[in-house]
Amino acid sequence: xxxxIQSPRHEVTEMGQEVTLRCKPISGHDYLFWYRQTMMRGxxxxxxxxxxxxxxxSGMPEDRFSAKxxxxxxxxxxxxPSEPRDSAVYFCASSLSAGGSYEQYFxxxxxxxxx
Amino acid sequence: AQKxxxxxxxxxxxxxxAVTLDCTYDTSDPSYGLFWYKQPSSGExxxxxxxxxxxxxxxxxxxxSLNFQKxxxxxxxxxxxxxxxxxxxxxxxxxxRDFGNEKLTFGTGTRLTIIx
Numbered sequence: 001x002x003x004x005i006q007s008p009r010h011e012v013t014e015m016g017q018e019v020t021l022r023c024k025p026i027s028g029h030d031y032l033f034w035y036r037q038t039m040m041r042g043x044x045x046x047x048x049x050x051x052x053x054x055x056x057x058s059g060m061p062e063d064r065f066s067a068k069x070x071x072x073x074x075x076x077x078x079x080x081p082s083e084p085r086d087s088a089v090y091f092c093a094s095s096l097s098a099g100g101s102y103e104q105y106f107x108x109x110x111x112x113x114x115x
Numbered sequence: 116a117q118k119x120x121x122x123x124x125x126x127x128x129x130x131x132x133a134v135t136l137d138c139t140y141d142t143s144d145p146s147y148g149l150f151w152y153k154q155p156s157s158g159e160x161x162x163x164x165x166x167x168x169x170x171x172x173x174x175x176x177x178x179x180s181l182n183f184q185k186x187x188x189x190x191x192x193x194x195x196x197x198x199x200x201x202x203x204x205x206x207x208x209x210x211x212r213d214f215g216n217e218k219l220t221f222g223t224g225t226r227l228t229i230i231x
Binding site for chain 2: 031033042043045048050055056089091093095097101102103104105106107108109111
């Protein structure tokens with residue numbers, strides 16, 4: 001089975017530009033998470049969805065960040081306008097809320113560099 | 116206060132030796148879950164092992180085991196017979212299980228280096 005798929009894997013953009021990160025969760029998983037990882041702040045949860053509905057977006061840094069999940073197999077994280085401090089690795093993860101440990105499975109990440 | 120504390124920023128261990136990575140946590144929720152993830156230099160996050168707060172026995176997965184000491188609020192990861200491929204960052208994480216809460220809080224990680 002395919003794992004969590006993220007695209008692009010690397011993104012370099014100039015300050016002020018719009019950036020869209022994409023994620024396809026594992027088929028059948030009902031939770032989707034967006035994380036950001038930096039050296040300074042570690043791994044931070046930005047937002048998560050359950051059955052395509054945003055549940056908690058308290059980790060979203062500011063209004064420049066938005067996330068959508070139009071269907072069970074696709075989600076986007078958009079930054080508009082981007083700033084150099086947004087440079088980080090962005091992970092998408094998914095999990096299944098049916099018994100067991102509900103562990104989250106992570107995608108390979110998108111390394112974003114804003115110049 | 117930090118919810119997850121990993122006090123070892125880096126560790127060097129001889130190949131084939133066992134290694135213990137420390138993790139302490141802080142929660143007042145009686146129901147919670149503890150996780151360990153591995154992040155190799157390639158960057159992906161790999162789930163290793165899970166321990167539920169009500170589990171009576173320590174979790175084990177192959178060479179990984181979790182030394183769960185509930186009264187001390189510690190959840191140390193033990194890797195037996197370490198291999199060169201175990202060199203990576205290791206993160207401890209906790210999920211406090213309020214209804215509908217699936218948020219994971221991660222520690223700062225421990226960088227493990229296995230020496231041949």
